[in-house]
Amino acid sequence: MYKMDNFKNIISLNIETSGTLCSVALGIDDRCVDCIEADDGEYHSERLHVFVGDLLQRNKIDIRQLSVIAVSYGPGSYTGLRIGAAAAKTLAYALKIPLVTLSSLHIQALNYAAKNIHSYIASTMQARGKKIYLGIYSADGKEILPAQSFIVSDENIQK
Known part of the structure; x- marks a missing residue:
């Protein structure tokens, strides 16, 4: 943090x-x-x-x-x-x-990390079309998965 x-x-x-x-x-x-x-x-x-x-x-x-x-x-x-x-x-x-x-996603994650609620925080943001931006962070605010864009589908959500 x-x-x-x-x-x-x-x-x-x-x-x-x-x-x-x-x-x-x-x-x-x-x-x-x-x-x-x-x-x-x-x-x-x-x-x-x-x-x-x-x-x-x-x-x-x-x-x-x-x-x-x-x-x-x-x-x-x-x-x-x-x-x-x-x-x-x-x-x-x-x-x-x-x-x-x-990073916008990192800022969002730090808000939750400060509360120490979860071990990992998935921070998302709506992108164009059926895409979202996703970044994953640890409870101490460190970046685990850098921000990437993903197409929202049942298959991708299950991964």
Whole structure:
């Protein structure tokens, strides 16, 4: 499991645009303090910068206080990923702060790993058509099966 013990006074801006959800979250140290999201599958390019501004304003955070930018690298929509990556890279470059990329499936798995409920976590995400993205992780958050796409069928589910 990832530990935040050595991180104090870290203010992170977290961007997720890999799927239908357009989301920005504000993290302080090891907790999420606020989030703005819309789940309609479109308009990421129009909403993302507005969401960032609104999130920082309502939490009284000056953009120059950010310590790190984190962005999802997928799997997911190529267009959505490019929108999130371009925004994150631009902000990190302009602010001269680190840019971190994270897997959407790994983030989902870490939410369950933190609860220590199961030995293994299968993290899935809808892809196009009859496909899903699947990644398998251990209870301590380590990747066992990297994210892959699979066609959903009775035969594949039984495997």
